[in-house]
Amino acid sequence: MKKYLDVLRKCSLFDGIEDENLIEMLGCLRAKVNHYDKNETVIAEGEPAKYVGIVLSGVVQIEQTDYYGNRSIVAGIEPSELFGESFACAGVERIPVNVVANEESEIMFINCLRITQSCSNACSFHHQIIYNLMKVVATKNLMFHQKIEITSKRSTREKLMTYLLLQAKKNGSNRFEIPYDRQGLADYLEVERSGLSAEIGKLRREGVIECRKGWFEVL
């Protein structure tokens, strides 16, 4: 487990926990690590929802696909970030989404009950990790809320601008890089890729934004 320390230190689930205690704790939590190839399914819809996942390397996407094959990206999870914790903490039986490795990835899994229930060793860091988990779940809540704020706008332009302005605020700068390609951004905003490209072009010509690949600037 030691080779993952750098990533795990950054994981909010382990905030305030020292390295030596972290290693011990991972054993106590029965953490295990799996490896996935690009585009491999990490968790398929319908599987038990009892695990919390931590991305150690790579990227995974939380996706929903309807019967026409339209993909909606609910979130992209990067190294040191968590997924699946809401379903586990709410006591949901089966997970209602697909989790897919967007590139070659390593994922750590922890059975959520090991966190929410005191371990038999009464491990002294349990209080901290429960508090951390609460914070993670609440933060994700705010992210969902933000996605709804964005996608509830009625036009492609308003969705895009709402997204970009929130990113600028989050980054504390008018120049920033986004974690999506055009198709990914279109899926996140829930609009057509071509329509999005057209709107980006229009905003550029109007001098409202500037962009090159994943870099955007709001003027």
Place this chain on the structure above:
Amino acid sequence: MKKYLDVLRKCSLFDGIEDENLIEMLGCLRAKVNHYDKNETVIAEGEPAKYVGIVLSGVVQIEQTDYYGNRSIVAGIEPSELFGESFACAGVERIPVNVVANEESEIMFINCLRITQSCSNACSFHHQIIYNLMKVVATKNLMFHQKIEITSKRSTREKLMTYLLLQAKKNGSNRFEIPYDRQGLADYLEVERSGLSAEIGKLRREGVIECRKGWFEVL
């Protein structure tokens, strides 16, 4: 505090806690109750986000003002329901929304740190209330997730059918009543009311659904 027992018993934050313990606990948590007149601001944007609010009587609205100055109502909170818990649990410094009393209301406030950190008395119910709070936050998370699943569909018809099928599943029956009028349903689905009415009419004529006022049947 005794006069609020009926409402508090229904609040999921206190699930599994007996009346006598609840009274004691409220003291331990330093719960305080404030009174608000109709249209009075309960919490203004920018104030510290450290409190969890519980509506004891009346109704409060969570409102948001976007970049362009448009005000939108995010949610209405009714007696025994919570608000502010996501911001408090996520450790957000300043609350990014306005909370306004929609009518004369009584609100109980609890400093969230009193919940998430063990009290000095090591009150024996702390574990239960932390677990409850986690479940509340995680469940709200799933509600948002479901709304995203519905509104990410691209057409009014698909949104409506996705919503109705989820309701049918939730109610365990093809006949059920929904908690919205047409305008409310349109707002939830993020579509035009007139377009929604038209689509409902079409689905009726096609024999896919049946409905009268708030009652729907999926055939």
Place this chain on the structure above:
DNA sequence: AAATGTATGTTGAAATTTCAACAGATGGAG
């Protein structure tokens, strides 16, 4: 440098949604 595959921008026609306006239905209040 050429070849290949993928991502992005562009376009016009088709489909859908929004908008405004109105008519019928419904439910209270007097």
Place this chain on the structure above:
DNA sequence: CTCCATCTGTTGAAATTTCAACATACATTT
């Protein structure tokens, strides 16, 4: 019962989005 306010359904025109198709740009491999 009548009046009034609100909710719901309907309609057609305007605006927008989707869709399919293709051109260009870019990156990687050979």
